[in-house]
Amino acid sequence: MANIIKKIDTYSEADSIALLINGDKEAYEAIYHEYWPRLFAYVYNRLKSKEVTEEILQEVFFSLWNRRKDLSVTHSLSAYLFTAVKYQLFNYMKADKVRRAYASSYAQYVDADHSNEQYMAYTDLVNAVEKEVSRLPEKCQQVYRMSRNEHQSIQDIAAALNISHKTVENHLTRALKHLRIAFREYFWLL
Numbered sequence: 377m378a379n380i381i382k383k384i385d386t387y388s389e390a391d392s393i394a395l396l397i398n399g400d401k402e403a404y405e406a407i408y409h410e411y412w413p414r415l416f417a418y419v420y421n422r423l424k425s426k427e428v429t430e431e432i433l434q435e436v437f438f439s440l441w442n443r444r445k446d447l448s449v450t451h452s453l454s455a456y457l458f459t460a461v462k463y464q465l466f467n468y469m470k471a472d473k474v475r476r477a478y479a480s481s482y483a484q485y486v487d488a489d490h491s492n493e494q495y496m497a498y499t500d501l502v503n504a505v506e507k508e509v510s511r512l513p514e515k516c517q518q519v520y521r522m523s524r525n526e527h528q529s530i531q532d533i534a535a536a537l538n539i540s541h542k543t544v545e546n547h548l549t550r551a552l553k554h555l556r557i558a559f560r561e562y563f564w565l566l
Contacts, residue, residue, distance in 0.1 A: 389453050396444050404444075408437055411457050418458065419465055430530050432464045434545040508558045512551055515539075519547035 395403035412433065419429040436457065440447075449456045509517055515537075522528045522536070534544045 393447065393449055393453060396440075397447050399444065404441055407440070407453065411454065412437075414454075415457060415461050419461060422465060423468075427527075427529060428468065430545075431548070432461065432468055434530075434549055435464055436460045438545070438549045504559075505555065508555055509551065512554060516547045516551050519544055520551035523548055 392403050392407055396407060415433055415436070416429055419432050420426065423429055423432075439460065440457070447456075509520055512520065518537070519533055522533045523530070528536070530541055530544045530548070534541045537544070
């Protein structure tokens with residue numbers, strides 16, 4: 377941690393970006409620790425959900441690392457990250473609107489006497505998700521289930537499994553990406 381703080385103090389923003397583009401993990405961690413609190417406050421103030429806020433930021437920082445070689449920061453790293461967060465926030469809100477509309481139409485469907493059909497559809501979906509989750513590596517499955525089935529926070533999962541916060545985020549990102557790909561056709565139908 378001392379090295380990370382030292383990097384923040386030693387290098388200019390341009391130097392940090394250059395190091396990040398070249399794959400310097402310490403520069404990435406310095407950027408992460410520098411911007412996480414402000415980005416967290418920005419998203420949390422809009423959503424009031426710690427878990428969703430962490431998921432959105434996880435996606436932004438995961439994308440920052442994966443796309444570092446193509447990184448093009450025109451104004452400042454802060455502006456770049458806040459713009460990325462805004463896009464993720466917009467996408468979440470758009471998806472949440474679809475989820476709510478689906479839940480509403482689903483509730484209307486439930487009110488009708490389709491309980492057997494509904495139960496079978498729900499069971500099929502749960503089984504399909506479980507089948508896809510079981511294709512993930514064991515630790516990734518465990519992290520996903522603790523997060524989604526047991527509703528544990530990233531910090532709680534990290535503590536329970538004795539792994540880093542970042543490792544938990546990486547496992548969740550991998551699991552969610554796998555599920556998004558596996559069910560993309562299903563969501564297009566919705």
